[in-house]
Amino acid sequence: MLIKNSRARRAAYPAELKAVMSIEQAERSRTWLSHWDQLNAGPTPLRDLPKLAASLNIAELSVKDESVRSPLGSFKALGAPIALVRLILRTFPERNLDALALIDGKYADLLRDFTVISATDGNHGRALASAARSFGCQCVIVLHANVSQEREDAIAAYGATILRIAGNYDESVEEAARLAAANHWTVVSDTSYEGYEDIPRDVMQGYGAIAAEIVAQANVAPGQQSPYTHVFLQGGVGGLAAGISSYFWEFFGANRPKFIVVEPVQADCLYQSALQGRAANATGSVDSVMAGLACGETSPLAWRFLENSVDVFMTISDDDAVTAMHQLAGRETGDLPVVAGESGAAGLAGLAVLRANAALSEEAGLDATSRVLVINTEGATAPSVYQQLVGESHESVLARQTAWLAR
Structure with a gap:
């Protein structure tokens, strides 16, 4: 399912949102995080996957790989x-x-x-x-x-x-x-409710570090055209999508990329929010192999940022996510292998679903000239589940990744 968001705006980042989350606060968070010994030093890799891009008939496909952020295995x-x-x-x-x-x-x-x-x-x-x-x-x-x-x-x-x-x-x-x-x-939760917004805001602000690294790695300046035409973001309660889209919106202003939010069809709270124009609940069972996205209630605070920044909301099946895990593992494509967990592969899964349907691609503005960014939000945080779904251990995929990089 897909819905274009009629409330999406292309304008300068609103002052009322900047007062809640800003690049300035994201950079402060990033400085603090650099001192925590549970994070690996330096930015996570920003990889190009040219063969997968060609198979999807787009110009470029980049993946920000959060699986190696820390021993914790996720963003x-x-x-x-x-x-x-x-x-x-x-x-x-x-x-x-x-x-x-x-x-x-x-x-x-x-x-x-x-x-x-x-x-x-x-x-x-x-x-x-x-x-x-x-x-x-x-x-x-x-x-x-x-x-x-x-x-x-x-x-x-x-x-x-x-x-x-x-x-x-x-x-x-x-x-x-x-x-x-x-x-x-x-x-300490990443979802807000009435009277509880400060901590979810702080959680989302931490996620802005991902966007900060991306713009540095892409070597672009504030206000310039985005190097990406489309950015696919995982749904859940909306925290990750809000943290990254708000940073990009402030950084690029009216030149921001199109944001497409992806979530499980049975945990469609953000899709329902787009339909209803307010933070809403999912209509399905919420159960999904994408455990990190199996959320039934939209965070109202996150929705304040998503309501005017996300261009498309869409849902995918569990099978779509598993297929994307296989694609990122790279055995079939020949690209650099990437270990992506069930939720981590959701962005790519959404892209693949759209590119397999000409009408949906057109609605999302995707074509052969598109430059797409997806974020691998997690690695094999449940190794046995990963091996069951992909048919290969994450250690084996990492070994192939090491060999590919050494070529």
Whole structure:
């Protein structure tokens, strides 16, 4: 399914949005993140995939590979630590804490009884648990029934207390809020709701680091024409899409690229938001192999940014995502192999679905001259699931990637 967004604007970045999220704050977040030892040094790779581009009949295809951002394996490593830093600075204003000392764990004695909690499908909880351990505070993670044991173990490895519920992701969000209120803990979530916007804003601002790296790697200046005609962004509650589109919108202004948001057909909350003109809920089961995108409720704060910046909202099937995982693994295409998890491949999956349908391509403005950017938001964060879906271990794909780069 596809819907063109009649509310999308091509103008300067609005002042009312800049007051909430800005390049200036994204750069501050990026500076802080550079001091966290759980992130690999330097920007993640921006790769060209010319053979896959040719097979899709577009001019260029670039992939920003967040799978190698950190040992955490996903872009979520950018959001949770920034939100936790800013939360702690706000909580203890009288202490005049230094952000870099906080990241280095120098306030662990102060924070030993400070507890944060979050619901997660896996990646956000893992990043929050890692940041909490680095900074010296306590972390509780609520998991819903469909989160695999493999993902639970990966979170628990960072010292978080794990609580399981029988429901879905949205019910785990409700349970985290209930537990926080009952125990005087603080929810650190990437989705907003009434009265809860500061922390989701900080999470989204952390994701702006991805866009900052891309414009530096593409060597473009503010206000210039975008090197990409189209940018495909994963949906979920909308946080990643808002964090990246807002940065690009401020940077490129009216010359911004077209943004296309992709989400599972059974977790279509952003698609429904575009239909209804307000932050809305999904109409499907929400269950999806794309675990990181299996969200039923749009973040109202994220929607404030997406409503006027995203040109197209679309949905894909689980099979589309798995096909894209295979394509990025590179065995068939001959391009550089890339390890992309189920959600990480969604952007490419959306592009492939559109290029397979001439009418949909035309609606999205895609043609043989298009220069497309997709973001691989995660690697094999559940290695056994990756091997089952791709038919090859992620270690094997990485070995082929190493050999390809050494040619």
